[in-house]
Amino acid sequence: MKKQLARYGAIFMTALLLAACGGGERTVSADASAEIPEEILGELDEETLQELVEEPRYVALTFDDGPRRDTTSVLLDGLLERGVPATFFVIGRQIPGNEDLLKRMKAEGHQIGNHTYDHTRLLTAEPDKVVEEIHKTEVLLTELLGEGDYWLRPPYGAIGKTRAALVKTPMIYWTVDPEDWKTLDAAQVTEHVVSHVEPWGIILLHDFYPTSVQAALDIIDQLQAEGYTFVTVEELFRIRGVEPKAGCLYASPDKLRSLS
Numbered sequence: 001m002k003k004q005l006a007r008y009g010a011i012f013m014t015a016l017l018l019a020a021c022g023g024g025e026r027t028v029s030a031d032a033s034a035e036i037p038e039e040i041l042g043e044l045d046e047e048t049l050q051e052l053v054e055e056p057r058y059v060a061l062t063f064d065d066g067p068r069r070d071t072t073s074v075l076l077d078g079l080l081e082r083g084v085p086a087t088f089f090v091i092g093r094q095i096p097g098n099e100d101l102l103k104r105m106k107a108e109g110h111q112i113g114n115h116t117y118d119h120t121r122l123l124t125a126e127p128d129k130v131v132e133e134i135h136k137t138e139v140l141l142t143e144l145l146g147e148g149d150y151w152l153r154p155p156y157g158a159i160g161k162t163r164a165a166l167v168k169t170p171m172i173y174w175t176v177d178p179e180d181w182k183t184l185d186a187a188q189v190t191e192h193v194v195s196h197v198e199p200w201g202i203i204l205l206h207d208f209y210p211t212s213v214q215a216a217l218d219i220i221d222q223l224q225a226e227g228y229t230f231v232t233v234e235e236l237f238r239i240r241g242v243e244p245k246a247g248c249l250y251a252s253p254d255k256l257r258s259l260s
């Protein structure tokens, strides 16, 4: 009997978790063409028409594994020059000595998130360790930048259901991964991202590598020319009208990752 109850308990918890992350429904939808009167639509040239009827293309650039003094500084300069906000998922142990970089990120409108203290694989870590790894970085960020909702990107994008239930913020995966840490080739990384990106996407890069910083700036220049607007991950969800839930892993506002 006891065993059976425990089993039902587990099924119930799974159902709860599914229900908890299952939502992610859009509350806002934009259809610009629906608002333009017929007679005006007929008068417009092709290019203007295209601009008017197309939904704005929003995309978010995210950077993991920083901060790193030499590379992150160059990236911040490039983002500032282009007026582009990004999202940084920082490793806690790299914060001491780089406090000024974190303050600069916040002052310049970037979103800052948590990438654990020690870049720990949360999929296999003991539950206590999972909580500690997230908490230690959260404390550092709070002391430095004030209270905030520091969203988590699990290292390697990997976390299971039971550990995810311990996470008190939304978790962010990605839609485009050019494996910049492996190729270490700015042109190749740029080409991969530009050819795979879609509106509402989340691009994964690492501000730890000079080649990735160069790629990021080239990606911005190319995608801006294609009509993309860069926003932080938080803004991407807000504009899309999706309220992300704690303990759920999102590849984008429209795509939830199922947890193993």
Ligand SMILES: [Zn+2]
Pocket (backbone or CB within 6 Å): 064, 065, 115, 119, 155, 156
């Ligand atoms: Zn990482």
